[in-house]
Amino acid sequence: xxxxxxxxxxYRPGTFLISDNMAIxxxxxxxxxxxxxxxxxxxxxxxxxxxxxxxDVRRDDSSSDLENPxxxxxxxxxxxxxxxxxxxxxxxxxxxxxxxxxxxxMVLESTAYGKVFVLDGALQLTEKDECAYQxxxxxxxxxxxxxPQKVLLIGGGDGGILREISRHSSVVHIDICEMDMMLIDxxxxxxxxxxxxxxxxxxRLHIMDGxxxxxxxxxxxxxxxxxxxxDPIRPEHEIFGSPFFEMVVKALREGGVMCIQAxxxxxxxxxxxxxxHTFKNIFKGSVNYAWxxxxxxxxxxxxxxxxxxxxxxxxxxxxxxxxxxxxAASSLGVAxxxxxxxxxxxxxxxxxxxxxxxxxx
Amino acid sequence: xxxxxxxxxxYRPGTFLISDNMAIxxxxxxxxxxxxxxxxxxxxxxxxxxxxxxxDVRRDDSSSDLENPxxxxxxxxxxxxxxxxxxxxxxxxxxxxxxxxxxxxMVLESTAYGKVFVLDGALQLTEKDECAYQxxxxxxxxxxxxxPQKVLLIGGGDGGILREISRHSSVVHIDICEMDMMLIDxxxxxxxxxxxxxxxxxxRLHIMDGxxxxxxxxxxxxxxxxxxxxDPIRPEHEIFGSPFFEMVVKALREGGVMCIQAxxxxxxxxxxxxxxHTFKNIFKGSVNYAWxxxxxxxxxxxxxxxxxxxxxxxxxxxxxxxxxxxxAASSLGVAxxxxxxxxxxxxxxxxxxxxxxxxxx
Numbered sequence: 001x002x003x004x005x006x007x008x009x010x011y012r013p014g015t016f017l018i019s020d021n022m023a024i025x026x027x028x029x030x031x032x033x034x035x036x037x038x039x040x041x042x043x044x045x046x047x048x049x050x051x052x053x054x055x056d057v058r059r060d061d062s063s064s065d066l067e068n069p070x071x072x073x074x075x076x077x078x079x080x081x082x083x084x085x086x087x088x089x090x091x092x093x094x095x096x097x098x099x100x101x102x103x104x105x106m107v108l109e110s111t112a113y114g115k116v117f118v119l120d121g122a123l124q125l126t127e128k129d130e131c132a133y134q135x136x137x138x139x140x141x142x143x144x145x146x147x148p149q150k151v152l153l154i155g156g157g158d159g160g161i162l163r164e165i166s167r168h169s170s171v172v173h174i175d176i177c178e179m180d181m182m183l184i185d186x187x188x189x190x191x192x193x194x195x196x197x198x199x200x201x202x203x204r205l206h207i208m209d210g211x212x213x214x215x216x217x218x219x220x221x222x223x224x225x226x227x228x229x230x231d232p233i234r235p236e237h238e239i240f241g242s243p244f245f246e247m248v249v250k251a252l253r254e255g256g257v258m259c260i261q262a263x264x265x266x267x268x269x270x271x272x273x274x275x276x277h278t279f280k281n282i283f284k285g286s287v288n289y290a291w292x293x294x295x296x297x298x299x300x301x302x303x304x305x306x307x308x309x310x311x312x313x314x315x316x317x318x319x320x321x322x323x324x325x326x327x328a329a330s331s332l333g334v335a336x337x338x339x340x341x342x343x344x345x346x347x348x349x350x351x352x353x354x355x356x357x358x359x360x361x
Numbered sequence: 362x363x364x365x366x367x368x369x370x371x372y373r374p375g376t377f378l379i380s381d382n383m384a385i386x387x388x389x390x391x392x393x394x395x396x397x398x399x400x401x402x403x404x405x406x407x408x409x410x411x412x413x414x415x416x417d418v419r420r421d422d423s424s425s426d427l428e429n430p431x432x433x434x435x436x437x438x439x440x441x442x443x444x445x446x447x448x449x450x451x452x453x454x455x456x457x458x459x460x461x462x463x464x465x466x467m468v469l470e471s472t473a474y475g476k477v478f479v480l481d482g483a484l485q486l487t488e489k490d491e492c493a494y495q496x497x498x499x500x501x502x503x504x505x506x507x508x509p510q511k512v513l514l515i516g517g518g519d520g521g522i523l524r525e526i527s528r529h530s531s532v533v534h535i536d537i538c539e540m541d542m543m544l545i546d547x548x549x550x551x552x553x554x555x556x557x558x559x560x561x562x563x564x565r566l567h568i569m570d571g572x573x574x575x576x577x578x579x580x581x582x583x584x585x586x587x588x589x590x591x592d593p594i595r596p597e598h599e600i601f602g603s604p605f606f607e608m609v610v611k612a613l614r615e616g617g618v619m620c621i622q623a624x625x626x627x628x629x630x631x632x633x634x635x636x637x638h639t640f641k642n643i644f645k646g647s648v649n650y651a652w653x654x655x656x657x658x659x660x661x662x663x664x665x666x667x668x669x670x671x672x673x674x675x676x677x678x679x680x681x682x683x684x685x686x687x688x689a690a691s692s693l694g695v696a697x698x699x700x701x702x703x704x705x706x707x708x709x710x711x712x713x714x715x716x717x718x719x720x721x722x
Binding site: 069071074076082083084085086087088089090110111112113128129131132264265266267291293295299300301338339340341342343345346348349350352353354355356358 | 430432435437443444445446447448449450451471472473474489490492493625626627628654655656660661662699700701702703704706707709710711713714715716717719
C-alpha cells in the first residue's frame, strides 16, 4: 500500500486512543504496558504474548478504567455524553493512524462492521452502516423539496453525503466546506465507495471553515444546506451562541431547507424542545425531528433536525421529490449502487416517534 | 432486603457469568481470580483491591478473551450469533444472582439502563428500554384486530407483556405458559413495574411448557397468541422442525394473529425470506415483518414476525384497534402509566423497512 505509506509520511503520527498493545489479527496480545513500549502506527511491534497487567486495561494510573473501558484487540466507542455504556468492536487490523493539524484519525478493520473511521477517538463511520446516516441526512432534506439545484454541505468531508447528493439529477452545483484536507485524503485512500462523491463534476471543494464560507455567501443562493460538522452537537457548543444559523437562513432561498444531525431518542443530551423553539424563531418555516437506526452509534439511533425558511411551505414528512431506487439510472450519480437504506416509506416513517419522545417535543 | 435473602436461600446459587471480581459500587475491584476465591451470590466477599491478573479478563485458560470480552465492573452483552461486537453496561451492584432448575439469572443495577435482568448470561430486559419491546410485541398484534378477547402468551414470564395486554379492555381471558416459577419470583421482587401484569385478574398462569399447553388447547380458542419464548430464535431451533406453529394455528380462531420475536435488521442470523415463506404456508393469512429500536439489544433494534390465520383478512400495517395513550383511563389496565413507546404512528412506521431489508424479504 504505497499510498498508505505516503499518507503516513506526510502527517505527524499521533497517539493511539485504543490500547497500544492491542492484538492484531488472531495472534493474541502483544505485551508491554504503555505507549512507549507498544506499537507504532498501528502495527504491533512486539509479537510475543505476555501476561496482561493492570496497565493493559487502564488508560493511566488513575482509577478511570471503570469510566473509560478498554480491552486489547477491541475498539471501545465510549463517550462521557452517554456514560455507563460502551459499544465494543473487535479489530483485526489498524490500517492507518495519523494526526492532521486539527485532529487524530484512525482507520480500523473490524470483524463485524468492515472498515471503521475514528476521529479523535470517536467512531465516525463504518462500512456496515454508513448508508443509513449518509442517505438519511441527504435525502430527508433533498426529497422534501421539488428539484433542488444548489446544495451546500458544511463538513461531511468523507464524501458520502456528496455521493448521495449526486443521485439528484436536478442539482447543478454542490459546494462543500471541509477544514481538513488530510481527512479527505484518508477517506479517498481507505473508503473509495464513500469518497466517490468527490468525483461528481458538480462538486466544488472549499478547504475552509463553514462559518467563514457562509459569511461571504450570496443571500438566497441555496435550495438546501446540510450541516455535518458538529458531532455530536452539544448544548454548550459555540454555534448556539453564534450567528451560524442566521447565516444559514440568509444563504438559503425562500422555502429552502437545512438538515443537521441531532441527538439520540434514548439519551437526550440536548434540550431538544428548546432547540426546536429556537430554530422555529430563526428559520420561520417548518421544524421537524426525524431519526434512523445506525447500530454503530451510541444507543443504535441518530436523530436529525430539519428546518425550512419562510416561503413555500415544506412538509418534511411527505417527500415530494422521490428517489426511486428501482430506477437505478436516475438515482446513481457517481455512486456505484442504488441507495441501500433510504426509500420514500422510510422517509415518512422516520418522523414517527415513540410516545416518550413525541410527548417531549 | 429480606425477600432477596429468601430467594437466594430458596434456589441453588449459580456461577457468575461476568467477572467474579467485578467492582461493586465505586470501591473498585475486589481481588481473586476464579469463582472459588471470589464472590458469593453476587456480593463481593473480598473488598481489598488487588492487581488485576490475566484471569480477570479471561473466562478460562484458553485465549478466548478476544472472542468473549469482559471487563471488571461492566456487563458485556456478547453473543456468538453476532460476533465481533459487544455492548457493555457499567454495573453499580449485583442485586441478585441465582440458578433455577432451568437457567441462571442475575439482576444488575446499571448506571445507564437502570435495573437489568440477565438470563444465562444474555441480557433480557432493562428498565430503560423494556417499554419498546413489551409494548410492540403486544400491541402490534392486538391493535391489528378488532376487540381481542382471549389471548395466550407463551413465555414472557417477566410479566411485562401481561401488563400491556391488560391495557386492552376488550380482553376477557389471558393464559400465560411459563416454565420457570423462580424467574417470575425474581421479576416480582426486582421489577414490580414489569411484573405488575400478574395482578390482572384476567390472567391465568400455567407453569408448564407452551408446547404441552398447546397440545391440549381447544381449537379456535384465541384471538391472539404472543410467543416470547425463544430468545433469539435460531435457524436450527427445534421449533422449526416441530409442529409448534401448526399447534399455534389450530389454537387461533379464524383471522387470529400470532406475534413472535424475529431478528435484527442489521445482522440477520435467520433466513427470514425462508421463514416468511414457511409461515405463509402454515398460517395461510398475512405475514409481515416489523422492527423497533431497543438500544440494549445487539445492533439496537429487534424484529417481530406477525402472522394471521385464514379468515377475516388482517392488515397488520394499519391498526384497527387503536390504544389512545392520551385517554389514560382506557389504556392503563394494571399498569401505572400509559404506554411509553407504542402509538398508532409507530405501529405503521414499524413495518417500513430500509431498502436493503425490504429487498431481501
